[in-house]
Amino acid sequence: MALRADILFTYDTRGRMLCSNDPERRPAPRVFLGCTPDGNVIRFGQDVADDLARRLEAVAERRPPGDDLRIPPATLAAMQEVLRRLAPATVDGGGPAYRFPASISQPRVQGDVVQITTANIDAVRDSYPWLIEELADWGPCFAVVRDGAAVSVCFTSRNGERATEAGVETLPDFRGQGYATAATAAWGAFIAAGGRIPLYSTGWDNLASQAVARRAGLVMFGADASLA
Numbered sequence: 015m016a017l018r019a020d021i022l023f024t025y026d027t028r029g030r031m032l033c034s035n036d037p038e039r040r041p042a043p044r045v046f047l048g049c050t051p052d053g054n055v056i057r058f059g060q061d062v063a064d065d066l067a068r069r070l071e072a073v074a075e076r077r078p079p080g081d082d083l084r085i086p087p088a089t090l091a092a093m094q095e096v097l098r099r100l101a102p103a104t105v106d107g108g109g110p111a112y113r114f115p116a117s118i119s120q121p122r123v124q125g126d127v128v129q130i131t132t133a134n135i136d137a138v139r140d141s142y143p144w145l146i147e148e149l150a151d152w153g154p155c156f157a158v159v160r161d162g163a164a165v166s167v168c169f170t171s172r173n174g175e176r177a178t179e180a181g182v183e184t185l186p187d188f189r190g191q192g193y194a195t196a197a198t199a200a201w202g203a204f205i206a207a208g209g210r211i212p213l214y215s216t217g218w219d220n221l222a223s224q225a226v227a228r229r230a231g232l233v234m235f236g237a238d239a240s241l242a
């Protein structure tokens with residue numbers, strides 16, 4: 015979870031979050047909370063006062079034993095209440111976080127599972143045109159290609175020296191057919207072969223994405239959310 019927090023954001027010299035660690039560089043939230051069975055990882059935005067940070071850390075440490083990480087943790091609501099005393103606090107996304115197993119199997123699907131490079135970039139021209147100009151920002155990227163066109167892609171949404179995280183998109187007409195699982199498995203195997211840790215996360219209410227993780231054999235190691 016600490017590795018995931020490291021790759022999600024950029025940081026100042028104090029270890030305070032500055033912005034999202036992606037090409038969009040969105041402002042960081044006030045608080046990031048990552049919960050695992052072994053404990054919590056908490057990070058703060060640069061504008062959070064030190065005394066407030068200490069109070070929030072104390073709240074996070076009071077997480078109920080056996081907290082079900084498949085749903086938003088009770089600790090999150092308690093921290094939100096502390097923040098509300100100063101300004102409204104909203105939960106900015108959150109959900110399960112997964113790691114890939116040591117052995118990543120590649121499911122069979124109709125179509126070819128390939129890495130998208132400049133040599134075969136035409137495969138995404140009609141279905142994922144944003145990758146034409148931004149492949150260098152979101153690579154490595156793997157896709158399931160049918161009839162010459164990519165129908166599902168798994169790209170690198172966060173990049174770090176030790177770990178990296180997947181982002182997945184599938185065309186509406188091709189969802190629920192195993193394409194996202196195949197692209198995700200190929201991406202994860204490639205990242206692991208290069209010596210880095212592949213990670214995957216989704217939202218608590220994104221059942222389709224959770225199904226991709228389940229079919230790919232991913233292992234849930236915790237859950238996290240941000241408070242803006």
